[in-house]
Amino acid sequence: MKRGAPPPVPAGRKLYPATPPPTRGAISWNMNTSCNYRCSYCTQRFIDDRGRWAADLPRFMAAFAALPGAWEIKLSGGEPFVHPGFLEAVAGLAKLDFVVSVVTNLSASQAKLADFMQAVGPQLGVLSCSLHLEYVDIDDRPDQRDTLSAFIDRCSFARDHAPAGASVCVTCVATRANLAALPRLRERFAAAGLTFKIQPEKQDREVIAYTPGERQALVQLGGHNLTGSIAPDYAGQPCWAGARYFVVDDRGEAYRCYPARRYRTERLGNLLDGSFTLAPLPAPCRYRYCNCTVPIARGMMPRAAARETTHTTRGPT
Numbered sequence: 133m134k135r136g137a138p139p140p141v142p143a144g145r146k147l148y149p150a151t152p153p154p155t156r157g158a159i160s161w162n163m164n165t166s167c168n169y170r171c172s173y174c175t176q177r178f179i180d181d182r183g184r185w186a187a188d189l190p191r192f193m194a195a196f197a198a199l200p201g202a203w204e205i206k207l208s209g210g211e212p213f214v215h216p217g218f219l220e221a222v223a224g225l226a227k228l229d230f231v232v233s234v235v236t237n238l239s240a241s242q243a244k245l246a247d248f249m250q251a252v253g254p255q256l257g258v259l260s261c262s263l264h265l266e267y268v269d270i271d272d273r274p275d276q277r278d279t280l281s282a283f284i285d286r287c288s289f290a291r292d293h294a295p296a297g298a299s300v301c302v303t304c305v306a307t308r309a310n311l312a313a314l315p316r317l318r319e320r321f322a323a324a325g326l327t328f329k330i331q332p333e334k335q336d337r338e339v340i341a342y343t344p345g346e347r348q349a350l351v352q353l354g355g356h357n358l359t360g361s362i363a364p365d366y367a368g369q370p371c372w373a374g375a376r377y378f379v380v381d382d383r384g385e386a387y388r389c390y391p392a393r394r395y396r397t398e399r400l401g402n403l404l405d406g407s408f409t410l411a412p413l414p415a416p417c418r419y420r421y422c423n424c425t426v427p428i429a430r431g432m433m434p435r436a437a438a439r440e441t442t443h444t445t446r447g448p449t
């Protein structure tokens with residue numbers, strides 16, 4: 133958890149008008165803390181209990197169904213495929229007409245991926261496949277438990293079985309150990325027809341202090357999830373998060389966005405106990421580092437603002 137209050141918004145910052153109301157809202161549902169991996173850079177590695185999962189799926193389904201308007205729900209964890217009710221949740225949300233997106237380490241077998249495709253059907257939005265090189269051997273050595281070629285095969289299987297309009301992409305955390313390999317990985321995935329995105333490494337919830345040369349390399353790779361920035365800063369800008377985007381965990385605790393949850397500010401209540409409320413309108417962002425690429429990608433804040441204010445080193449605390 134981030135301690136203390138967010139740093140103030142700098143005075144005199146140019147402010148932009150709010151973007152148009154999103155036709156579809158988006159929810160990041162961290163449905164479990166459990167994961168079959170233990171990546172050294174995992175931002176959740178300090179969570180006390182990494183064995184939790186959303187247990188009362190019918191209550192979650194009822195709460196999601198009661199939301200006003202159209203929504204996309206992006207399932208993540210931990211690793212959502214290890215949630216014991218993952219396929220049940222996917223099928224339930226698809227039946228309720230939600231667009232269903234998933235962030236996964238793609239360690240699931242092809243057979244389980246096929247089950248997922250059947251459960252989600254035409255409702256799939258984005259399948260975001262995280263490549264973790266501490267578990268996937270980039271050199272394809274046959275004695276390793278998973279290899280890059282096998283990972284690409286699973287990505288391709290998912291892409292080939294995804295419904296029209298859905299997308300399958302690959303992400304990789306730009307640790308210093310990974311940096312040199314990232315351009316080669318991008319080419320390898322491009323050759324397979326897959327979009328490759330990098331994510332800056334974070335320590336203590338802030339982007340690590342990359343050198344200028346490393347920052348340049350990350351920007352050349354598209355910045356965080358192809359946003360063009362390493363650490364976007366929308367502080368002071370109007371943002372629809374809290375009204376048409378929120379994050380919710382396995383216990384139903386809901387916050388405006390990830391920075392809000394880190395600072396324990398802008399809590400929206402609990403989705404399961406009747407205390408949850410959405411804001412009616414966009415409101416100024418209070419945070420100096422936005423790592424919420426879901427609302428960024430869906431145009432929920434004026435992106436032109438980040439070009440003038442983006443931090444490219446460790447963000448302020």
Ligand code: SF4
Binds near residue numbers: 169174175
């Ligand atoms: S796969 Fe993701 S959730 Fe699991 S340990 Fe690695 S970074 Fe953390």
Ligand code: SF4
Binds near residue numbers: 367372388416418422
């Ligand atoms: S941190 Fe990002 S998602 Fe959160 S309010 Fe600011 S701009 Fe919106």
